[in-house]
Amino acid sequence: MSKASRQKQRLWLVIAFGFLIWGASHYQPYQQNVNKVDTASISSLYQQQKSDVLVEVKGTVSRILSDDNKGSRHQRFIITLPDKLTVLIAHNIDLAPRIDSLNMGDEVHIFGEYEWNDKGGVIHWTHHDPANKHPHGWIRHKGQLYQ
Structure with a gap:
C-alpha cells in the first residue's frame, strides 16, 4: 500500500x-410517539385510578427502600412530587444500571409507566426494552442517565 x-x-x-x-x-x-403526561397530571391519574400511562416527572427522593429481589430485581425508592403526592419508583436493575449515588433529598427526572395503587402509584419501565416493543424509560440523576 x-x-x-x-x-x-x-x-x-x-x-x-x-x-x-x-x-x-x-x-x-x-422514544416512540406516545402520549405522556407531566407531574401535574399524576394527581389526576391517581384520582381517576388510571394505569398503563407513560409519564415524565421530576421529584425529590423522600425514601429509599430495600431492593425487590423476587423475579427481576428492582431498586425501589419513593419520590415526592411538587404537589406532595408520593410515588414508588421500581427501577429494574437486571436491565438498567443501579443508581448507587442515590440519596434522600436528591432530585430525579423520570420517564416510565405509571400504575395506580392506593398509596400514590408506581412508576416502572424506567429502563430500555431489550425487545424494543415498549417505549424505553429512563431516570436522570445528577446529570447521569440510567436506562
Missing part, C-alpha cells in the same frame, strides 16, 4: 471516529 493510500485510509478513520463521537454526544433516549 502506498504512503498516500495509508494517509487517505487514516483520514477516513479519523472522520468516521469523529462522527461516532458526535453521535454519542448527541444521544437521546429512544
Whole structure:
C-alpha cells in the first residue's frame, strides 16, 4: 500500500471516529410517539385510578427502600412530587444500571409507566426494552442517565 493510500485510509478513520463521537454526544433516549403526561397530571391519574400511562416527572427522593429481589430485581425508592403526592419508583436493575449515588433529598427526572395503587402509584419501565416493543424509560440523576 502506498504512503498516500495509508494517509487517505487514516483520514477516513479519523472522520468516521469523529462522527461516532458526535453521535454519542448527541444521544437521546429512544422514544416512540406516545402520549405522556407531566407531574401535574399524576394527581389526576391517581384520582381517576388510571394505569398503563407513560409519564415524565421530576421529584425529590423522600425514601429509599430495600431492593425487590423476587423475579427481576428492582431498586425501589419513593419520590415526592411538587404537589406532595408520593410515588414508588421500581427501577429494574437486571436491565438498567443501579443508581448507587442515590440519596434522600436528591432530585430525579423520570420517564416510565405509571400504575395506580392506593398509596400514590408506581412508576416502572424506567429502563430500555431489550425487545424494543415498549417505549424505553429512563431516570436522570445528577446529570447521569440510567436506562
